[in-house]
Amino acid sequence: MIEDSLGKALLSTESIRRKVREIGAKISRDYAGKEPVLVGVLNGALVFMADLMREIDLPLEAYMMAASSYDGYESTGTVDIVKPLNASITARDVILVEDIVDTGITLACLLESLQAEKPASLEVCALLDKKSCRQVEVPIKYIGFEIPDEFVVGYGLDYNQQYRNLPYVASMNAAVANGTR
Ligand code: IMP
Numbered sequence: 779m780i781e782d783s784l785g786k787a788l789l790s791t792e793s794i795r796r797k798v799r800e801i802g803a804k805i806s807r808d809y810a811g812k813e814p815v816l817v818g819v820l821n822g823a824l825v826f827m828a829d830l831m832r833e834i835d836l837p838l839e840a841y842m843m844a845a846s847s848y849d850g851y852e853s854t855g856t857v858d859i860v861k862p863l864n865a866s867i868t869a870r871d872v873i874l875v876e877d878i879v880d881t882g883i884t885l886a887c888l889l890e891s892l893q894a895e896k897p898a899s900l901e902v903c904a905l906l907d908k909k910s911c912r913q914v915e916v917p918i919k920y921i922g923f924e925i926p927d928e929f930v931v932g933y934g935l936d937y938n939q940q941y942r943n944l945p946y947v948a949s950m951n952a953a954v955a956n957g958t959r
Pocket residue numbers: 819822847848853876877878879880881882883884885928929930931935936937
């Protein structure tokens with residue numbers, strides 16, 4: 779079973795659902811009268827983005843872009859934009875949707891690239907925040923959950939491309955972390 783190699787569930791399906799609903803309602807209030815552009819970061823934010831956009835009661839546009847910085851557990855420290863945003867965001871109200879912010883390096887790079895397009899506003903919405911791991915200060919307006927420094931999978935987050943389909947968020951267990959999986 780998919781759960782066998784995982785540690786405890788850190789965030790249940792229900793608590794994630796509640797939080798996504800809450801964030802969606804907040805964005806709907808904050809952007810009332812506007813037509814925000816949501817930019818999700820592939821592949822990790824795929825599931826969060828799909829759920830979040832359906833909780834926002836506003837006309838909106840949704841796009842995905844892709845950056846790559848991780849190899850297994852370790853951040854490589856360099857960020858490649860492997861799929862750029864193919865849309866104009868100039869003078870638009872943009873919300874960048876991330877699965878998790880760890881060092882902040884990926885987010886800082888993405889923000890710089892989006893800011894160059896001169897949006898009217900640019901905010902960040904991240905489901906998970908590993909605040910204690912931050913190396914670069916990044917502004918996050920909407921945060922789902924602050925979590926400890928543990929490698930987590932599920933709800934879009936992967937370990938070597940596995941576990942994205944898990945409906946909740948779990949910590950990887952020690953056996954997997956030691957490479958015995
Ligand atoms: P940062 O650049 O260190 O902030 O890393 C951000 C990216 O690394 C996220 O978008 C994820 O794709 C990945 N990442 C960071 N921590 C985890 C984790 O615990 N599990 C899965 N992916 C992670």
